[in-house]
Amino acid sequence: MDFIKLQYFISTARHLNFTKAAAECHVAQTVISRQIASLEKELGVPLFFRNKHKVELTPIGSDFYRDAVYLVQYQRSMVDRLHGKESSCTGFLKIGVGPYEEELIQKLLLRFVADQPQINVSCWMFSYDVLPFRFNRDLVDVAFTTNHCARLFQPAQTKAVYPPHWVLMGKKDLPFWSDPDSNIRSENVIIQEDMATDAFFQQCTVSGFNPKCFLKSNFYSTQRLMADAGCGLALIPEYCRLSEDERSVPLPMKEYIPDFVVAHNPENHNPALTVFLNYLQENDFSSYLNR
Structure with missing residues (x-):
């Protein structure tokens, strides 16, 4: 099998865009398209879904992507050994995060990259x-997410990394802070769409947590944007940093509130993933949190 074709395939799978893959490989887009078509003909299976608007990996293409990365890495290390030198890179690791988890892993990622420079992250x-x-098609090796989201991962092995500690965040000058328990009835609360379940709303009623209205958003950044604009109080994880003109109060309920986990596919044998999981095992995750 031609390793040049594999490199073109890997670049296209990474970008899901033939033009960007061509730019990365310093060839014309027609070369990428022709080589991918040749590879698909050689394998006898389609690797991509294509239409005028987007490019997506097929399920077979997703499986082949992981194997292709390993083959190219092995080929490069073999050539290096033949020339009497060791490759400085021993692996590639793709980390997936949800809307809240950027701040959760920021310090962890900083230290891991410093301690394991041979792994490209x-x-x-x-x-x-x-x-x-993305997780179920092996497009990420490991994911930091909520336990609610991780239930959709198949197969997956998960480990809790942060408990369900959430706060209501808003501007310091809001009248709400004078008496949060009473004033919550006149405030909107901005929540992630993923959290908006019947069980959550029922538990809010049982716990006496009854804001004026629940507003939905799909990203942490847009929750903050809405809170800063005065749309309401944002329900966010406790570990998230606040600005000088913001303050928070703990959410007065724990049930049906997600905690945070790290998840990986136990059938994923990427050596870089093994190094990362061992690193998590050997180090106290709480020491990496932004306080």
Whole structure:
């Protein structure tokens, strides 16, 4: 099998865009398209879904992507050994995160990259409805997400990394802070769409947590945007940093509130993933949190 074709395939699978893949490989787009078509003919299976608007990996293409990365890495290390030198890179690791988890892993990622410079790391953020799709097709090696989202991962092994500690966040000058328990009835609360379940709303009623209205958003950044604009109080994880003109109060309920987990596919044998999981095992995750 031609390793040049594999490199073109890997670049296209990474970008899901023939033009960007061509730019990365320093060839014309027609070369990429022709080589991918040749590879599909050689394998006898389609690797991509194509239409005028987007390019997506087929399920077989997703499986082949992981194997292709390993083959190219092995080929490069073999050539290096033949020339009497060791490759400085021993693997590639793709980390997926949901809307809230950027701040959760920021310090962890900083230290891991410093301690393991031989591993190339890339990070990808997805909404909670897209992350399971990416995980289940092996487009990320490991994911930091909520336990609610991780239930859609198949197969997956999960480990809790942060408890369900959430707060209501808003501007310091809001009248709400004078008496949060009473004033909550006159305030909107901005929540993630993923959290808006019947069980959550029922538990709010049982716990006496009855804001004026629940407003939905699909990303942490847009929750903050809405809170800063005065749309309401944002319900966010406790570990999230606040600005000088913001304050928070703990959410007065724990049931049906997600905690945070790290998840991986136990059938994924990427050596870089093994290094990362061992690193998590050997280090106290709480020491990496932004306080």
